[in-house]
Amino acid sequence: MMTTVYDAFCKTAAKYPDNAFLCVPAYEKRSYHPDGVEITYAEAAEEVERLRGIYRNYGFSHGNRIAFLLENRPDYLLHLLAANSLGVSCVPVNPDYLHDEMSYLLDHSDVDLVVTIEERAKDVQAAASERARPLPVVHFEKFGGPMPRPRPAPYAGKAPGLMSEVSLLYTSGTTGRPKGCILTNDYFLTAGRTYKELGGVATIREGEERVYNPLPLFHMNAGAVTFTCMILTGGCLVIPDRFHPSTWWQEIAETRATVIHYLGVVPPLLLNQPKSDLDTAHNVRFGLGAGVEPELHEVFEKRFGFPLVEVWGMTETGRIYADCIEPRQIHTRAFGRPGEMQARVVDEKGQDVPVGAEGELLVSCVGDDPRRGFFAGYLKNEEATEEAWQGGWFHTGDTVRQDESGMLYFVDRKKNIIRRSGENIAAAEVEAVLQAHDDVAKVAVIAVKDELREEEVMACIVPMEGVEQTEEKAREIFDYSNENLAYFKTPGWILFLNDLPTTGTQKIQKTKIFGADVDPRAVAGAMDFRNHKRKSK
Incomplete structure (x- = not known):
């Protein structure tokens, strides 16, 4: 044997x-x-x-x-x-x-x-x-x-x-x-x-x-x-x-x-x-x-x-x-x-x-x-x-779901895991890096649909008081994450929000950030950084 x-x-x-x-x-x-x-x-x-x-x-x-x-x-x-x-x-x-x-x-x-x-x-x-x-x-x-x-x-x-x-x-x-x-x-x-x-x-x-x-x-x-x-x-x-x-x-x-x-x-x-x-x-x-x-x-x-x-x-x-x-x-x-x-x-x-x-x-x-x-x-x-x-x-x-014959059908991704071009990305890992930025008060990282790569990383950010919600600031945060994460984990989309929905214990409720029929990429203010996600080598 x-x-x-x-x-x-x-x-x-x-x-x-x-x-x-x-x-x-x-x-x-x-x-x-x-x-x-x-x-x-x-x-x-x-x-x-x-x-x-x-x-x-x-x-x-x-x-x-x-x-x-x-x-x-x-x-x-x-x-x-x-x-x-x-x-x-x-x-x-x-x-x-x-x-x-x-x-x-x-x-x-x-x-x-x-x-x-x-x-x-x-x-x-x-x-x-x-x-x-x-x-x-x-x-x-x-x-x-x-x-x-x-x-x-x-x-x-x-x-x-x-x-x-x-x-x-x-x-x-x-x-x-x-x-x-x-x-x-x-x-x-x-x-x-x-x-x-x-x-x-x-x-x-x-x-x-x-x-x-x-x-x-x-x-x-x-x-x-x-x-x-x-x-x-x-x-x-x-x-x-x-x-x-x-x-x-x-x-x-x-x-x-x-x-x-x-x-x-x-x-x-x-x-x-x-x-x-x-x-x-x-x-x-x-x-x-x-x-x-x-x-x-x-x-x-x-x-x-x-x-x-x-x-x-x-x-x-x-x-x-x-x-x-x-x-x-x-x-x-x-x-x-x-x-x-x-x-x-x-x-x-x-x-x-x-x-x-x-x-x-x-x-x-x-x-x-x-x-x-x-x-x-x-x-x-x-x-x-x-x-x-x-x-x-x-x-x-x-x-998943299963039919009478036993066939299994895929429905949705694992919670808090983003699947981008075959890479499994932990949202929590990306959130930890973004949260360390001085201008980030709260952050929720989610998966959004991507026609080419299956899913893309999106960061919903509540900035610190007094920080302007500009494209320049978003680029600064993007560059910061790019310096601390492998390129594929860096947010391809960044959206500034005034607040994030939370539970009574202050846990962010990601499912309530957007409506069920809303494409987060189409929300006003969503900034596309996908073309900036390039390998450093």
Whole structure:
């Protein structure tokens, strides 16, 4: 029985040594592999063993953690496999993080080392230097040279197993700082296996698939679910640096992709591209993703010639639901039926709602252990872990409905979470930064609809007495947030208000700021800063 991701990789590398394992498409504007690269399972195995020897020789063992800021380089996955063989956990760092965000992650995760690209080494070193215990930083480009020994590993001498930590992924919560999700070998292997077993139009063929996934490796989709599925089936993971609409179909053709992954922002941007012969000059069998608008679903499939399979999943669940069995409900927001991951739809009192009624989605694993295959908990936050698993069911916070056949339909986003181009943004985190500005008395951050990015961040601000509600002041506050938050978290819309509705305990009631039929973006005084939200790099 395979008990680690490394075990699974070794088994597949022995079976399919000449199969492609990792592929980076050519892209001349990228700082690494501008001409593209392809790595076979045999080549990857050789490199993984080299890296494994380096980590082992420097004393890394079961229970140590290493942070990686490697953008979307395939090397991160090779380091992960090497680390996994020793029971060392990998903590990927979002390359868009700014100083405070990075400092929090490096401190909270208790990592023993940071491996970073030279371009970001100065930033990483600044954050690492704030740790109470010195945190060494190693340049990825010079990896293999002298390295400080880590602190004694908690489980040194004990072989890693099914419940050993593979990775620590930080996901935005509803109460401020991101929470570290502990992901085990059981989580990775379960996620990969259940993807492999989806079936229907999403059938994975062993040894044949080449999955083009433009999502970041610091998210569960590319970095755990797709990655492990390819390992379990001898397939190839195609890893672009990010989504580029203008070169998408060229890369799909050149990398011979058979499956693509998408977010809701992808279909409309591709449909807006000029029609060309490349639209159908590909080998794609299906796409897998979430958030395509129902009115665009059929339009996309007819133009580009393959089905889009809508799915649902969270970092905490690993497993995904998928509407992959025909007839698919493409004119709705259907995302699949329960199976190994069972579901309930409940009201605010935790009681099951009638068929067709809206309620919160609760999920768990069938059998005696409801948490089997899920995340192992939130690091240093047992209270939040138990609250999420209240009653033996994981509370997703997402509003859904279920029909007579068991099909689940997405209705609304998680409370206080803004979903922008695939990034989960905690409103509370943005509010904390804005509230620290001297001219902000009160603030409520909400999600507003965005035709391109699904949702955008909007800040409703009550300024301090005497502060003028001008566009210049709004720009000042925008710039302040931009200096303290990753660009995607910064408010795309700012609106000054004289007050915010509150409860008797002075808790802001976001649902009462605007009427049910009001588009906050259209309210007089709403200022659009979306074009100013640009990466600093």
